[in-house]
Amino acid sequence: METNHHPKLTSAEMAVLWGAFQNSTVVTCTTTYFLEIVEDDQIRSLLKFSLGLSVEHEELLRGIFKEENLPIPMGFTEQDVNLHADRLYTDLFILSYLSHIGSMGLNTYSMSLPNSSREDIRDYFSKSLNSSIELYNRVTDVMQEKGVYIRPPYIPYHEQVEFVHKQHFISGWIGEQRPLTSTEISFLFNNIQRNVLGIGMLTGFSQVASSREVAKYVTRGVEIAKHHCAVFSKFLDESNILVPMTSDASPTRSKQAPFSDKLIMFHTAAVQAAGMGYYGASIATSARRDLAAAYTRLMAEVGEYTEDGAKLMIENGWMEKPPSAADRKNLANG
Template sequence: MTHHPKLTSSELAVLWGAYQNSSLIVCTVSYFLKTVEDEEVRSLLKYTSGLAIEHVEILKEIFKEENHPIPMGFTEQDVNLNADRLFTDTFMLFYLSNVGSMGLNSYGISLPSSSRKVIRDYFSKCLSSAIELYNRVTDVMQEKGVYVRSPHIPYPEQVEFVHKQHFLAGWFGNQRPLTSNEINFLFNNLQRNVLGMGMLTGFSQVTNSAKVSKYFTRGAEIAKHHCAVFSKFLDESNILTPMSSDNLPTSSKQAPFSDKLMMYHTAGVQAAGIGFYGMSLATSPRRDLAASYTRLMAEAGEYTEDGANIMIENGWMEQPPTAPNRKDLARG
């Protein structure tokens, strides 16, 4: 007898999420390909587009074999390839770098969530592709002089151990300098918020909905505020943080994407950001840092909930696979 169990709830979750994200990237990158100017950036976009299209087709086949409805995701109806240029080539590079980075994170979670060999093989291939994309983009960014390195600190002269509780302090008195772990997360969270601020600013000026535009503008302000919080911590330890200055959108008012796609994109970025804040919280012993991450996570969570309400009101939120309601079934 052939043992062929159904997909587990974990596999359904990661496959459904992968389809949403891959179909979104297909639409987003197809528009970027219409407006990009630099040939090296175009080559990276073509590589990313090819990966995303391949992923969508593989996922469709998996769902078909399981007689599972193929998710709606995002289609050509969600992108306007004739819209004017909204984002710069530099923004596109940072965007692709973030796609690679988030792919490493999401596929790293998806692989151990999968039992069936074909699913594990698929996510293993996705991980390899995300690594390749991230490395390619990083090489091009460094060649073009737009790659922003994390801050340098002096090497320690010897191995040291913590002997005082002051290592955990942070609200009053003299604060200890930031550790390399804390600097790493502050810097990366700062970079992600700079990218998010540019993206949301662009979205806010092209949507035709006043309510959605207000939501995107609020998100850009939140990202700006979070950047200020992270910069303050770095400044207090005399850590210099160079930033890219070319992430803001053009003055175009033509929408390249549907409101549904832009809202989902925003929700995905927020969810990833909250996850990164959680990791930052877990590896930042200073109490003032922990308190700030907790507060910023709550702010991001409230913003995400408000976005979900807008998506539900407009019928834009596709429901993921869900367990049956046994109470309703029992009532007949």
């Protein structure tokens, strides 16, 4: 019996490949602009490495789409970036952004790989995962060398193995709460760091957006991120955990737009989607009820914000439709 060694792409593979193309084109646009404004040589080297990866990914993905006779997504092009715009972000922000890109790549590609069946697609995501590891490690080394790497909070080493014997461990609605676990502290810290970076990025977007509606929308995102930072910091403070100082990610005073409103909205949506994923993981690893409830409430706030953003993108014709199942009802009626 003849075996098909090159089956068609599954829906899962189409989804992760389409998403990878969108993300790669965004990274190409942002890093190309950052290369025009960066001043530090070490950060410039990291940007060149990141740009090389995103361009390579685009070329490989275009090849896969062509081989499968699939339309190549629009994504984002040179029309979505103005390389002559004034400096909007500092070198320190760019370095933090690259760290986030590396972390996001680790998260995205590690989820894409198990959703891939074909050997060539698994090979693509395996290599992409490895390149994200290298980018993250390179960026982390530079951040530590420059003294701007923010470590998570320290806690005392435990002296012995302990088991939970009281329901108080999962309580948290009223009365005295137990101290946070190391896992809960880790997620709170990382969620603060991501929101701080988001505040800096969206603040810059709000200054340069061409559309008043887009500027208003991203400004709302800044306020949401500030609120979330306050909530997470309160939990750490209540357990006498020092809230770690964060590097200044504030934008410059520039009003010249380096990015199109379409790219600004997509990037904002991508950040919110990633945040929802991290919050979901935080809920799964937080045993205290009050902490899980806080994450649930904040996820609902992000969900409402994301929905409003999707409506704005649709109204302006900026939302590219991902591969979808056939509309059988419409075909039957046609």
